[in-house]
Amino acid sequence: MKNYKIEICANSAESVVMAQRGGANRVELCAGIPEGGTTPSFGEIAAARSQLKKTKLHVIIRPRGGDFCYSSLERKIMLSDITNSKLLDVDGFVFGCLTPEGDVDIKVMKQLMKAAKGKSVTFHRAFDMCRDPFQALEDIIALGCDRILTSGQRATAEEGIPLIKKLVERAAGRIIIMPGGGVSSLDIRKIADETGATEFHFTARKSVESPMQYRNPYVSMGDVVKIEEYSKLVTDPHLVKATIRALKD
Numbered sequence: 001m002k003n004y005k006i007e008i009c010a011n012s013a014e015s016v017v018m019a020q021r022g023g024a025n026r027v028e029l030c031a032g033i034p035e036g037g038t039t040p041s042f043g044e045i046a047a048a049r050s051q052l053k054k055t056k057l058h059v060i061i062r063p064r065g066g067d068f069c070y071s072s073l074e075r076k077i078m079l080s081d082i083t084n085s086k087l088l089d090v091d092g093f094v095f096g097c098l099t100p101e102g103d104v105d106i107k108v109m110k111q112l113m114k115a116a117k118g119k120s121v122t123f124h125r126a127f128d129m130c131r132d133p134f135q136a137l138e139d140i141i142a143l144g145c146d147r148i149l150t151s152g153q154r155a156t157a158e159e160g161i162p163l164i165k166k167l168v169e170r171a172a173g174r175i176i177i178m179p180g181g182g183v184s185s186l187d188i189r190k191i192a193d194e195t196g197a198t199e200f201h202f203t204a205r206k207s208v209e210s211p212m213q214y215r216n217p218y219v220s221m222g223d224v225v226k227i228e229e230y231s232k233l234v235t236d237p238h239l240v241k242a243t244i245r246a247l248k249d
Contacts, residue, residue: 004192004247005199007058007178008235009037013047015205015235019055022204022240026056028094028122033233035065036125039081042088049088058092058122059085061112068098068126075108082115092119094149096126103131104139113143121145125180128153137167141175149201151181158187164195185239185246192247200247204239207231 008019010027019027029048032038037060040048045059063070063077070078075097082093093116097105104123113121123145130136133153140148150167152160157179167177179191180201188200210230 002192002198004244006240006244006247007180007199007201008240009033009180009201009203010048010235011203011205011233013044013051015233016048016055016057017051018235018237019204019240020052022235022237023244024055024240026058026091027052028058028060028201030060030062032062032065036062038062038064039078042084045085045088045090049090056091056120058094058120059090060124061085061093061095062124068096068129069100069105070097070108075111078112079115082112086116086119090119092116092121092146094122094124096123098126098129101131102129104136104143106139106143109143113145120147122147122149122178124149125151128181133163133167134170137170137175141171145175147176147178147199149178149180151179154181156182156187157191158182161191161194164191164197168196183243185243188243188247202243203233204235204243205233206236206239208234 005025007026008024010016010019010029011033016027029040030037031040039061061078061081063074097108099105123140127148127150151157152163154160164179171177176199177197178199178201179197183200183202212230
């Protein structure tokens, strides 16, 4: 049997605990999930670190939502976030930077890789916005990243199976190709069988109702993105276990 590894995209320290309970090998801790994930606070990272025993803690380094072409100020923020997160003894980082032309920004990535030295690095789904995925693959390997998180440049990993399969073949063991994007118990075995991937990234979250009794229907804290004010999404250990079973059974 293949040695499969499971990474859970955790949106809070609470979700980190649930992911560990469900049997995850690793978590990617993120804030700003509606924006695709942004760097969590120092306090959130510290709380997550204190709760994890065997499960590895990786932290996304992304100063904002939107594209992956960063200003000089944003790059300074990213470097600072890596430095501060290392103080908390995280196990790895998740980041990715692109040029305006849609290529991997080698210069900026080298700076971030130097700051992250000694920790595992995943090039995140900025990869799915690359102009040439195969050139990007070679660039990311040359940078020394450990894995690439990708949906195969499609809306979901299941839709991206053809490209993910080619990436696994091209990588030839030089880097881990980790499918992510809509992965669930319904499709994880299909993705594994058809791509040859051995690491998988998914959310396994459920909605949990808020204990708030008084609710003002006229005010919302959200702006453009619709926010559910009186519920939150939390990783469900039962969903984690069910997806792992679907993969391994």
